[in-house]
Amino acid sequence: MKLENPIDDCQVSCAEKDGNDLLLSISGSLSLPNLLSVKSRFQSIMSERNPGKITLDLADITYVDSAGVLSLLQLELNAARKSIPVYFVNVSAEARNIMDLIDRSTVLDKSTPVEKNELTPFEQVGEASLKVAEDFTSITIFLGDLLLALSQALLHPAGIRWKDFFFYVKRAGVDGLPIVALLSFLLGLIIAFMSSLQLKQFGANVYVASLVGFGMVRELGPILTAIIIAGRSGSAFAAEIGTMKVNEEVDALVTMGFNPTRFLALPKVLAAMLVVPILTLYSDVFGILGGLMVGVMGFDLTAFSYLQQTVKSIDIFDVVTSLVKSVLFAVLIAGIGCQRGFRVKGGAESVGLYTTSAVVAGLFLIIIADSLFAIILYYVH
């Protein structure tokens, strides 16, 4: 929506006095909405008439604002460049006041302030490398801080902020259950369906149960849960701490003698360490239920034989290692979320940047950790 044309617009009438002396009378409202028309009128008069001297009569101006006065000063400056003197007559008190207010030298001189210098590609590479190094140091420091806080918490459980802990257990855990359950169920369903298409050819339908059970417990349950938690809670942790950073709440904590890692990050990380394994178990169960539905409804297996086959295929060692793995995922997701939050500086934009980065880095770390785990387990087993 542009400024509407005001009811009173601005007229510039032009009369020659003796010779090439020009008398310009301005009437109406010399203000921001009229600026463009006034300015082009001035320009056309200057180029058409080529005056030797300009007198501006401001008697009939009904309203003037700073943008309007600026246009007059601009005219004066342009004329001065061509050595044409400009005189103002009948200047109202309002216009005079505004003219006094405007500092002509800073407003009208051409020299624009220095741009902040752009970096050369070489410097950009350097800058980026420094940033990676800095990131790495800060993550390492944070991790050390966090481990210290964790071990202290184990020694003195009374020092943990239990209220916050339970709050995040509810936020990250209980509130996340429906989406974990739904996605796991659908995943189980899809795996069962896809694998049965192949297994049917060999009449080995019952092994659908093994595939779903084994796959969910070993890999898919922990990974799916971790991904959901990274998106739901890792981002929330980063945004929350980041906003506190912007509001100087984190600084306030430090000055009051609190350790921000222990105060803000620890309850979140502990809560994640509790709920992610539990959610992983739920994910396994709902995945198996999804498979069961396909097995029972699509391939005439009985629920009993399906479950029996499932139990046969899962080894207790697998369950335990998957839970250990999910605890590790929890530490990574919650830790990186908090760490990104603490990195926020500046304003809202920075919060957005680090929230995104919390999720991306979280997912990256999950994949790396999962691969390492797979390799280690291969040799251990």
Added chain:
Amino acid sequence: MKPGTRSIIDVDNLTASYGENVIFRDVSFQVFKGEILVILGGSGCGKSTLLKHMFGLNRPASGRVLINGIDVSTNDENELAHLRRNIGVLFQSGALFGSMTLAENVSLPLETYTDLPLEMIERIVRMKLSLVGLAGYENYLPSELSGGMKKRAGLARAMALDPTVLFFDEPSAGLDPITSAGLDNLMKKINRGLGTTMVVVTHELDSIFSIADRVIMLDKDSKSIIATGDPRDLKESSQDPRVRNFFLRNPEGK
């Protein structure tokens, strides 16, 4: 320019509430063209609420606010555009957009609401920034400025469209006395120079005496205006103990 007697804002039987909680009831007063009106009152008595109603951020529970004869809670697009062009608001911490430079902050309303060419907008931006004493800071980000500079930059942005009324919510909060006095002077300079009407919420007695042409005082318990007038007169001769206590910095009831 001497403040006129033509009213530019009419507050008409305004009642404000958050849900069931009525903040003040049936408040009526006028703001005259070219004056600086200061709204006083203890913390939590509804000064910010009143201000938000005056520039149309909050909708009144009953009553209305007219600026230049236009109801601030109108839904008419043309009237709204006219209103927006005519009012500017300086928020407490400046409310500058952190991702934009000062020049971009100030030029945003100009680019949105006018068709002016870039070169002219740049010039206007430069003028506004130099008006508030920030010439040369065009390419700074808000995070690179001190508190006082942020407020001044916020003022430059509020003035981008040459509004006829400016609203300030506690402009000197969080500033040192010198910076705060500087801001007072700047406000007075702009008021006298551009003839801009100003409505200011402030607690600072020094500020009140240096800038206010007139004050109105809100009271939490009676949920209404308890005093109107020149602050010097009120301090000298008000019969109301609540008003005198405020000016004499007496805690309530002593």
